[in-house]
Amino acid sequence: MIPLSRRSTRKEVNRGSWTAEEDQKLAQVIEIHGPKRWKFVATKAGLNRCGKSCRLRWMNYLRPNIKRGNISDQEEDLILRLHRLLGNRWSLIAGRLPGRTDNEIKNYWNSHLSKKIKQRERQNRAVSKAEQESSDTKNIQVMEVNALTIGREDASKCEESFKSGFNGDEFFDCSSDEGPLNLEWMNKFLEMDESWFTLHDI
DNA sequence: AAGTATACCAACCGCGAGCGC
């Protein structure tokens, strides 16, 4: 059964996968008129597709100098760093990876990297929990020694205070709303070379 | 070999920004 989203019921336009013939027609029109005015390009090519669809096809597949597949370790590393810095701003990330498209990076992230990140977070949580437990035990031992020295009441207050810990979320207040994201500073970041990221351990 | 689950990725959709009238 043809899925609802790909049926030609809403508008009488072609949907679904592009054929080699359609690609050829689109490329020919763009060669003459340039990759602009997509509605015009779509009409001119006689493809019976919407402008959006033509743009997407050109941007992701037909455009010259497109790299497909085989994302290298260096590229993957860069994607991870840029994502940490920029979040889901795929077009900005793609802008730092020559020949890669935002769609490809988004897909790569969703199918590969997001899983890797979750796995890594789980591992980190397990490690830090183990470290925390070990650290807690040591501190409690110290407090027990102190209790012998400074009196049980004071020491137990001290222990309570330690166990309650401090609130990281309060300390690193991330909830404040600083208004719309200013991309100026971000662009400066992006102009920096790889060494900057290494230097700052990003 | 057949059925089912999962991964991958091309394409679609909705929304917001920018622009001209």
Next chain:
DNA sequence: GGCGCTCGCGGTTGGTATACT
């Protein structure tokens, strides 16, 4: 300022390939 149009972006869908049972 309001409106319509176009474009670009990010989220999502669903077809296909592959792995697993």
